[in-house]
Amino acid sequence: MSQSLSLLKVLNPQAGWYRGDFHAHTNYSDGVHTPVQLVEVARAEGLDFITITDHNTIDAFSKFGEEPTLLIIPGLEVTLKEGHFNVFGMEGWLDWMEPIFTGQNTPELTGIYGTTTALMRRTSSQGLLNSINHPLLPWEPPLEWRDGATDLRYLDCLEIWNDPSWPDNVQANPKAVALWTDWLNAGYRITAIGGSDYHQPVPEPGQDKPPERLGLPSTYVYAERLSGAAILEGLRRRRAYVSMGARVTFQAQADHTTHEIGADLGELSGAIDFKATVTDCPSSARAQIVKNGHVIFEVPVEGGQASLRYSADAMTTHSDWYRLHVADQDGQMLAMTNPIFVGPRRRSDSHTYGDYAGAASGKQP
Ligand SMILES: [Zn+2]
């Protein structure tokens, strides 16, 4: 793997919100662009970073020179009949890739990594992040996550918003948000991310759909510097929001301290003041503060902007979480933050994906 893909390579030493895309393909799997062309597309879209996530191969990573022009975070879309999940952060070949890299699109899991949980436990132990992709997207062959036995304790992220140019995602993406909401309510602090799942700039002949676009959606991550290691650390700390173009801020103030997206305020009592802003919103919309899955405050987004203030009382015995959601008139997401958590951490005895399959019924938000 090229030196330029080292996770420690710093492209910008400044701390800040960086915009990227966690799901894209090259011609090493079923994308049309070469790795270098894909990076050019990312630069043209103004992205700060991309992960390349080819199906069951990391061959694209040998194709970069020593001086990167954009941060590329190594990734892989583990593509199984049970579903697809991205792994982020590998810096070379690892033992568990052996049964995956068989040249088939959907290899059978066998041997010591014979289940999705065994595979995720191994990647987690190597410091990598696991993220289930398009969990509720039906297709033929099926693209939704089909392994009810997957242990959520090894899952770091969920792709709550996949390529919105696919008509089926109009329903599948809100269902993924509902699934994530159920997990949050059960105490799983899994980071929500977006992925354009970009393959090609124009639809294939006969496909009646709009074009895909790299960076739609994108994910903003707060990182201490622009490097692969810092972006992945931002994801672990849930300092991230998913966006279809809108920029947002979301903060909680308590005890004279300001807390940002992803923070855990822990046990406290007294007032918490939430502040949020929306800018650059691409269409008329409503901005909502959501508590434990329920909208508790909302304002219209007009002229691309909104500003929200909401005061809540915290009780030491309550476990609550709050997130900002910007939705268009059809309920499609324009921005979604990860939560700010308050109170003791919730614990659940239900650890598997199948325990939460009810979210597929399509609850909102
Ligand atoms: Zn996929």
Ligand SMILES: [Zn+2]
């Ligand atoms: Zn994909």
